[in-house]
Amino acid sequence: MKKPTLLVSACLLGQPVRYDGRSKPVSGPDWEALGQRFELIPACPECIGGLPTPRPAAEIAGGDGNDVLAGSARVWSAAGDDVTPAFIDGARRTLEIAAEHRCAAALLKANSPSCGNRRIYDGSFSSTLREGRGVAASLLERHGIPVWNEEEVDALLEAGDRPMPG
Numbered sequence: 001m002k003k004p005t006l007l008v009s010a011c012l013l014g015q016p017v018r019y020d021g022r023s024k025p026v027s028g029p030d031w032e033a034l035g036q037r038f039e040l041i042p043a044c045p046e047c048i049g050g051l052p053t054p055r056p057a058a059e060i061a062g063g064d065g066n067d068v069l070a071g072s073a074r075v076w077s078a079a080g081d082d083v084t085p086a087f088i089d090g091a092r093r094t095l096e097i098a099a100e101h102r103c104a105a106a107l108l109k110a111n112s113p114s115c116g117n118r119r120i121y122d123g124s125f126s127s128t129l130r131e132g133r134g135v136a137a138s139l140l141e142r143h144g145i146p147v148w149n150e151e152e153v154d155a156l157l158e159a160g161d162r163p164m165p166g
């Protein structure tokens with residue numbers, strides 16, 4: 001039987017796509033179980049939005065990903081560049097990939113301005129987290145694709161083949 005598909009942040013699958021040119025691979029029994037349960041579909045919203053790797057870190061100022069999509073907040077790089085268009089384009093393309101592969105859910109990197117599903121950095125570049133979602137996570141949730149993070153794998157596995165938000 002064909003496995004359900006799960007969209008996954010590419011950096012969590014070992015691809016060196018983070019702003020610092022590194023990955024953030026996760027392993028362990030839960031991840032092995034995840035790979036047995038789901039076909040994992042990698043995507044990096046910032047890369048497919050056209051940003052280079054490595055790149056300056058970025059944070060959302062004035063809100064979260066939903067506010068960026070609504071036009072009331074912007075994404076700024078640590079170098080002072082407005083990278084909002086690339087983040088929005090990357091989010092849209094990520095949604096297209098999820099739709100193309102019929103992903104039932106997504107498992108994205110926590111705290112990222114694109115992928116964070118619960119918290120993001122607050123725009124002050126002072127390592128301060130606030131509640132809110134990244135741009136891609138917001139767009140996926142808006143379209144009915146629940147987003148989990150790498151610290152919620154056990155809960156995602158317990159939720160079954162049609163996982164809902166934890």
Ligand code: SF4
Pocket residue numbers: 009010011012017018019043044045046047109112114115
């Ligand atoms: S945008 Fe998402 S997938 Fe890409 S490096 Fe950042 S956290 Fe990882």
